[in-house]
Amino acid sequence: MDKLELTKMYKTYYKANTEPELVGFGEAPYLTIAGQGDPNGERFAQAAAVLYAAAYGVKALGKAQGTDFTVPKLEGLWWVESDQPALEVPRQEWRWKLLIRMPDFITGALAAEAKEKTALKKKELAGDITRVAYETMAEGLCVQMLHVGPYESEPETAERMNAYMEARGLVQNGLHHEIYLTDPRKTPPSGWKTILRFPVEQRDLS
Numbered sequence: 081m082d083k084l085e086l087t088k089m090y091k092t093y094y095k096a097n098t099e100p101e102l103v104g105f106g107e108a109p110y111l112t113i114a115g116q117g118d119p120n121g122e123r124f125a126q127a128a129a130v131l132y133a134a135a136y137g138v139k140a141l142g143k144a145q146g147t148d149f150t151v152p153k154l155e156g157l158w159w160v161e162s163d164q165p166a167l168e169v170p171r172q173e174w175r176w177k178l179l180i181r182m183p184d185f186i187t188g189a190l191a192a193e194a195k196e197k198t199a200l201k202k203k204e205l206a207g208d209i210t211r212v213a214y215e216t217m218a219e220g221l222c223v224q225m226l227h228v229g230p231y232e233s234e235p236e237t238a239e240r241m242n243a244y245m246e247a248r249g250l251v252q253n254g255l256h257h258e259i260y261l262t263d264p265r266k267t268p269p270s271g272w273k274t275i276l277r278f279p280v281e282q283r284d285l286s
Contacts, residue, residue, distance in 0.1 A: 084149035084183055093181075094153060094259065096226040096275040100244035107218035109186055110155075110179040111135055113211050118171040119231075127178055128154060130205050134212040135180045137198035138191055147185055155179040157255040166256075167235060179217075188214040219254055224277040230269035237276055245280060254279025
């Protein structure tokens, strides 16, 4: 059985340059889980573990039906419910939605069935599995850039992206999006690779 590799099928989605660039993306399905708190905290780590468990549950069900795929990279949407800049808001108040992209043939019904089976198999996660949702998202036009290094230095990359947007009359019209290309447990911070992506639109000059 051939195994579908989403990172190879959607190369432009999982690849970015070390300079800001303008890209576009259509609708795609995801498994998601939302929460609030410090990304270095237990709540975030538990949410990621639950999301991966659900994703591998979907993979197992797909494989049983003859459509196997490799679970792709973890992603995150980030925001704060405050008028203050995000970095001035306590990390405990940061809000996030973790995502794992699914193949187009994965339906909401199949995802729901996989969640049920995962809850039965991994009873320690059963309470949290209900928080996992199946959603579709279409970000459209985006500015993105590859950030290399620790997460704490991402503001430097974001500043370059904002300068690129300003020069082209673009404004952000969606959530701060990150795709984590490296496993921080296996790679030193200097080698971490993260795609930063901002949905954008043309500035209204009227």
